[in-house]
Amino acid sequence: MLRVSHNLSIDEDDIDIAFVRASGPGGQNVNKLATAAQLRFDTSRIALPEDAAARLVRLAGQRMTKEGVIVIHAQRFRTQERNRSDAIDRLIELLREALVRPTPRRPTRPTLGSKQRRLEGKKRRSDIKAGRGPRRYDD
Numbered sequence: 001m002l003r004v005s006h007n008l009s010i011d012e013d014d015i016d017i018a019f020v021r022a023s024g025p026g027g028q029n030v031n032k033l034a035t036a037a038q039l040r041f042d043t044s045r046i047a048l049p050e051d052a053a054a055r056l057v058r059l060a061g062q063r064m065t066k067e068g069v070i071v072i073h074a075q076r077f078r079t080q081e082r083n084r085s086d087a088i089d090r091l092i093e094l095l096r097e098a099l100v101r102p103t104p105r106r107p108t109r110p111t112l113g114s115k116q117r118r119l120e121g122k123k124r125r126s127d128i129k130a131g132r133g134p135r136r137y138d139d
Helices: 028-032 050-063 080-099 112-130
Strands: 002-005 008-010 015-020 036-042 069-074
Touching (some): 015 080, 036 080, 050 069
Antiparallel strands (some): 002 008, 015 036
């Protein structure tokens, strides 16, 4: 069992990991060995609150299929074992991030001083731009 949070854990049997050939540089190693880990996890196997499931869909993005399966491709390291643990760590981090409820934004009003500073800056800039034009003799 992998512990995601104090009330959520996932069974290691629910995670399917296949090893495929990695892309990118690596010399002969990349052509011969299947070191990249492709992790597949069906999110319907865990009981997530409704709001956390919606955040998970948003956070996973293209890594989640229409059927609700998260696919993580890990190929950062040269060995299967390190890529396997990297993929599992990324899945756990994604689930932990989805469980965190965002704090609601409390709208604030600008202070009087900040309004005055903004208007003074606009006036200064206006004077600079007005001085660029041709001189008028009516002043």
